[in-house]
Amino acid sequence: MENQKYTKELNVAVRVVHMACFLCEKVQKQLISTNSDQVKSKDDDSLVTVADWSVQATVSWMLSEAFGAENISIVAEEDVQTLSKSESSAILAMVVTAVNECLAEAPRFGLQRPDKALTTSQILNAISQCNSTGGPLGQHWVLDPVDGTLGFVRGDQYAVALAMIDNGEVVLGVLGCPNYPVKDDGLNRKSQQNLRVSEISSAEVGSVMYTTKGSGKSWMQPLIHRDMMFEWPNSAKLIRVSSVDDPALATFCEPVEKTNSDHSFTAGVANTVGLRKKPLRVYSMVKYAAIARGEAEIYMRFARSGYKEKIWDHAAGVLLVQEAGGMVTDAGGRPLDFSRGIYLEGLDRGIIACSGFKLHEKLIGAVYASWESSNL
């Protein structure tokens, strides 16, 4: 069976994403506590990059340990150019600490920790090992260490996304969402109340969602509390898309930043289709998670013309939605093409993810009707 082919890969990937979430939570808490009033100062930026590089190093190291460095290809967002400069030595030291503190916890996640702390050059090596550009042949891991940088800085939603592409198709997806609780309606509740990390009760832990292609099943696990052991399946629950197909009742999500997606174009489409609710604006791939979990029905993303979407911003989320029963295509109704390197080449205008066929068909029709008069 197709989904049994990646059993070990999935098992390792899920555990590694849990570890990465643990790392991110620690850095995000530090960020919020040191600078609670100021959003996005220079210090915040450096903490964000600490999280990005540290997650990339951790994931790269753990995958190499599990499968052999020579056997794996990793496509990921970060490189080591900035980090290797002399003026980055303080950040580099923070990365080394964060990675080693995280790797020391590996046994809690059922993985092996290194015999001794990794050296700076081992960590730089692990980061720069993620230099693959993917493509149509062979297996490639695809990693976005911290997706939704702005959400991360603001104590809001962000995600750790790890997927695998095999011969051009996404076959495995894991999405860690540290601020998206497993409880029903976790996203709406949190967004409406605009809770900050410091205010979230420890019982409301985040979630990790995962799936494999062809399984027809997407799963969700809670993150584990401090000092708890991760034990497979770690209370995994099946998740499923919403059955709502009436546009008047549907919720649609989109990026918070209008530079990442044209809010006025999507408002026009929403109006044409008869969507009534206000858009749910959420940072990061948590939007895909919301569709897969049935908390929203539609995700629209229309970047400005000329912007090329990157595979790590979509791979894990797209598969989660599809295996939970939903549909994801470009605005022309064609599947996204993950086989052509780091970009979603050939993407027709924008991305539409839906809980079901009926809504999807209506949206494609509305985009078609609105396009000529838009400025995109």
Ligand SMILES: Nc1ncnc2c1ncn2[C@@H]1O[C@H](COP(=O)(O)O)[C@@H](OP(=O)(O)O)[C@H]1O
């Ligand atoms: N002009 C643009 N248009 C569309 N997406 C963009 C963009 N600039 C950056 N992005 C991508 O949008 C992602 C965030 O998505 P969202 O807006 O849905 O939260 C970013 O991921 P990172 O935060 O990992 O850099 C980045 O890759």
Ligand SMILES: [Mg+2]
């Ligand atoms: Mg991203």
